[in-house]
Amino acid sequence: xxxxxxxxxxxxxxxxxxxxxxxxxxxxxxxxxxxxxxxxxxxxxxxxxxxxxxxxxxxxxxxxxxxxxxxxxxxxxxxxxxxxxxxxxxxxxxxxxxxxxxxxxxxxxxxxxxxxxxxxxxxxxxxxxxxxxxxxxxxxxxxxxxxxxxxxxxxxxxxxxxxxxxxxxxxxxxxxxxxxxxxxxxxxxxxxxxxxxxxxxxxx
Amino acid sequence: xxxxxxxxxxxxxxxxxxxxxxxxxxxxxxxxxxxxxxxxxxxxxxxxxxxxxxxxxxxxxxxxxxxxxxxxxxxxxxxxxxxxxxxxxxxxxxxxxxxxxxxxxxxxxxxxxxxxxxxxxxxxxxxxxxxxxxxxxxxxxxxxxxxxxxxxxxxxxxxxxxxxxxxxxxxxxxxxxxxxxxxxxxxxxxxxxxxxxxxxxxxx
DNA sequence: GAGAATGTGAGGCGATTGCTCACATTCTTG
DNA sequence: CAAGAATGTGAGCAATCGCCTCACATTCTC
Numbered sequence: 001x002x003x004x005x006x007x008x009x010x011x012x013x014x015x016x017x018x019x020x021x022x023x024x025x026x027x028x029x030x031x032x033x034x035x036x037x038x039x040x041x042x043x044x045x046x047x048x049x050x051x052x053x054x055x056x057x058x059x060x061x062x063x064x065x066x067x068x069x070x071x072x073x074x075x076x077x078x079x080x081x082x083x084x085x086x087x088x089x090x091x092x093x094x095x096x097x098x099x100x101x102x103x104x105x106x107x108x109x110x111x112x113x114x115x116x117x118x119x120x121x122x123x124x125x126x127x128x129x130x131x132x133x134x135x136x137x138x139x140x141x142x143x144x145x146x147x148x149x150x151x152x153x154x155x156x157x158x159x160x161x162x163x164x165x166x167x168x169x170x171x172x173x174x175x176x177x178x179x180x181x182x183x184x185x186x187x188x189x190x191x192x193x194x195x196x197x198x199x200x201x202x203x204x
Numbered sequence: 205x206x207x208x209x210x211x212x213x214x215x216x217x218x219x220x221x222x223x224x225x226x227x228x229x230x231x232x233x234x235x236x237x238x239x240x241x242x243x244x245x246x247x248x249x250x251x252x253x254x255x256x257x258x259x260x261x262x263x264x265x266x267x268x269x270x271x272x273x274x275x276x277x278x279x280x281x282x283x284x285x286x287x288x289x290x291x292x293x294x295x296x297x298x299x300x301x302x303x304x305x306x307x308x309x310x311x312x313x314x315x316x317x318x319x320x321x322x323x324x325x326x327x328x329x330x331x332x333x334x335x336x337x338x339x340x341x342x343x344x345x346x347x348x349x350x351x352x353x354x355x356x357x358x359x360x361x362x363x364x365x366x367x368x369x370x371x372x373x374x375x376x377x378x379x380x381x382x383x384x385x386x387x388x389x390x391x392x393x394x395x396x397x398x399x400x401x402x403x404x405x406x407x408x
Numbered sequence: 409g410a411g412a413a414t415g416t417g418a419g420g421c422g423a424t425t426g427c428t429c430a431c432a433t434t435c436t437t438g
Numbered sequence: 439c440a441a442g443a444a445t446g447t448g449a450g451c452a453a454t455c456g457c458c459t460c461a462c463a464t465t466c467t468c
Contacts, residue, residue, distance in 0.1 A: 031235035045416045157387040164368015183361040190394040249447045
């Protein structure tokens with residue numbers, strides 16, 4: 001950040017910019033994300049934007065930082081020790097949907113499209129590490145043991161599967177569909193319930 | 205298309221253009237997709253491109269058409285009547301991974317980023333309909349009955365979950381990881397095996 | 409009231425890019 | 439072998455676009 005906001009007014013401005021940026025990035029994708037549009041959507045002049053963000057990428061970094069913090073926070077609320085698998089799945093799915101509801105398309109754009117400034121490349125993978133280990137913890141807890149490499153693999157697949165379902169639902173505007181949610185819970189719950197027995201995979 | 209290619213030479217040119225376009229769209233996303241780059245990658249002059257495609261969007265339409273045809277074709281090869289769920293899952297997963305291997309990022313970009321020209325808006329949803337009903341057929345066959353609405357919902361979730369796992373694996377460059385494939389098969393197989401009993405979903 | 413903090417927005421300016429056009433080369437056909 | 443059709447070329451136009459600056463206005467703090 002070029003300059004730290006000192007008064008309440010300027011802090012509100014910065015917040016509005018990050019919020020508007022998140023919305024535009026999520027709705028219009030990286031190619032639709034322009035600083036002028038963000039400033040306009042935030043109800044702020046373009047000059048104010050560049051008073052706090054030295055360039056476009058640093059704004060993206062702020063958006064990313066805030067979003068990842070939100071995700072981690074949502075993740076932390078999941079307390080599922082000792083619950084039956086289906087219930088763990090229900091809690092997890094509800095938390096993930098809640099985390100994606102504010103800005104449905106944002107997560108995908110941040111991961112897939114938006115470039116990262118040279119300095120802030122680590123925090124993102126840091127995020128993925130913490131994210132996945134949290135997931136692995138849930139899997140392991142549901143299997144009543146300490147996390148193993150197998151649990152990590154399972155956590156990765158689970159996380160990506162949930163991601164995919166939520167993302168596609170968001171694209172179709174059906175994030176609230178209860179039928180979808182129920183099926184997703186069944187998918188994850190069944191997966192958690194099944195122990196780690198091997199599956200048949202032949203070479204192609 | 206502005207002009208139909210008559211000789212073999214020009215048909216090869218058009219093919220090269222579509223192929224190069226698919227690669228660039230998949231690798232660099234919509235914002236990295238420029239007609240000049242496509243022509244260069246195809247080893248063809250930009251003039252030749254505009255000899256057969258009236259504008260940029262019509263080229264995207266051709267790419268999309270070809271990709272969707274490939275997907276449907278891959279889908280049709282899945283014959284899983286009477287197999288146990290885990291085997292159906294293995295066949296299905298292998299087919300989907302194969303379908304995405306040629307252009308790992310293309311599917312997502314076509315669905316999420318690339319705009320559609322005004323005329324060709326139907327074929328895409330047509331595609332999704334055929335795609336999903338095929339999926340529903342597999343689910344129903346695995347449950348040894350004719351497709352029901354519940355099977356359609358299950359098919360949608362399954363398709364999106366597989367999509368998500370494959371997409372994220374592609375992003376990380378680990379599409380070939382056998383551990384991931386095995387876990388994905390377990391996820392899908394378990395889901396197919398479980399009958400349609402309800403899952404607990406409370407209101408938020 | 410002085411100086412700091414904040415806000416404004418027209419526009420510079422470099423970069424980008426979709427697309428054309430005048431011309432060269434290769435193929436088919438009678 | 440013409441002769442015309444089909445195909446291929448690529449420099450560059452015209453226009454857009456979007457990041458970012460700067461000189462100035464307004465509001466706040468002390």
